[in-house]
Amino acid sequence: MLSSKFKIRSRYMLLALFFLIGGLTGSWLFASNFLEIMTMDYNAPDLVGTKEEIRHNFLEQISTWETFIDSSMFYLINFIPVLFMLPTLGFFAEKRSLYMLGRHRYPSFRKAIYKDVMQYVLLSAMIVVVSFLIFYSIGGLFVYRSIDDIGGFASILPENFYMNHPYLFFVFMVCTIYLSLAIVFSLLSCALILLTDREYKVILLILFIYFLYGKLGVYTESAWFDIFTSFTAFNTLYSTGETFKPLVILLIISFILLVAGVNKTVKNIEE
Template identity: 90%
Template sequence: MVPSKFKIRSRFMLLTLIFLIGGLTSSWLFASHFLEIMTMDYNAPDLVGTKKEIRHNFLEQISTWETFVDASMFYVINFIPVLFILPTLGLFVEKRSLYVLGRHRYPSFKKAIYKDVMQYVLLSAVTVVVSFLIFYSIGGLFVYRSIDDIGGFSSILPENFYMNHPYLFFVFMVCTIYFSLAIVFSLLACALILLTDREYKVILLVLLIYFLYGKLGVYTESTWFDIFTSFTAFNTLYSTGETFIPLVILLIISLILLAVGVNKTVKNIEG
């Protein structure tokens, strides 16, 4: 049973790594105009200079940390929770097979489900962090800082930290707010997996909750629901602590749904 679980989980972790890095890269390629710069007609009469000089100037303009991070999230922000929860979909496989076939092997079936959920949540969060760190580490080899102050999320850090250590700022961002976002949304996804019967339902419900929650923040202008700002912590007026506030209510909702989902799963299988 243990090798089976490892095989299931590792497959979904690899899938997440590929899709998340691929999504960030694709978003950057289009939103930064990199593809346009590489394929545009440099023989146009309104362009002054050689093709090499003009292209170099355009590339230099987009080769900043701020453009790199902002462009990589430009399109991904619309569905990023889905990329955060992909590893948790492996719980569906365990629910349909290992739970049904091996339910009598668990001393406490309910505790076993909670344990699996916590493992999936942590695996999901770690996979998200590793994906972003790989992406930013590669990008960091080619970009430079163009502004001195990145915004409110750096408020907890020493003065001029971003100016002196832009890469470390984004490492801090990934290991704190993105890690926390992955924890909360993965917990929500696990709860929905235990409550539903199809993967697409979980994906659609997570997206629906994400948009409704975010729109509520926009309409009410309340920090408690502004989940969009949490995902764009690199460009916010909120302080470091305020960026985490939208996760509180969502976490409570996820825990409640998880308790209901675990009880439902135990009842259906032991039934």
């Protein structure tokens, strides 16, 4: 049973790592105009200088931390919760097979489910953190800081921290707000997996909750619902603490749904 769990989880770990890093890279390639710069016609009459000089100037303009981070999230912001919870989809395979075939091997079936949920949540959080750190570490070799103040999320950090340590600021962002977002959406995903029967339903429900929650933030102008700002913590007027507010209600909802999902699963299998 342990071997089967490892195979299921490792497969989704690699899939999530690939899609998250690939998604960040793809978004950056298009949103930063990097591809356009590399393929544009440098013989146009309105361009002054040699091809190498013009290309170098264009590349220098987009080679900033701010452009790098913003463009890498430009397209992903529309569906990024799905990438954050992707590793949890392996929980479906365990629910359909291991729980049904090995339910009598668990001393406490309810406890075993909660344990698996926590493992998937931590797994998803780890994949998110590792993916962003790899992407930012590679990008950090080629970009530079162009502004002194990155916004409100740096409010908890020492003065001029971003100016002196831009890379460490983004590491801080990944290991705090992105880690927390991954935990909350993965927990919500596991709860929905226990309550539904198909992967696409979980994905659609995650996106529905994400956009509904975000729209509430826009209409109410309340920091408690502005989940979009939590994902764009690198560009927000909210303070560090305020950026975490949208996660509180989502976390409560996730716990309520998780309890309902565990009860439903135990009841269905024991019948």
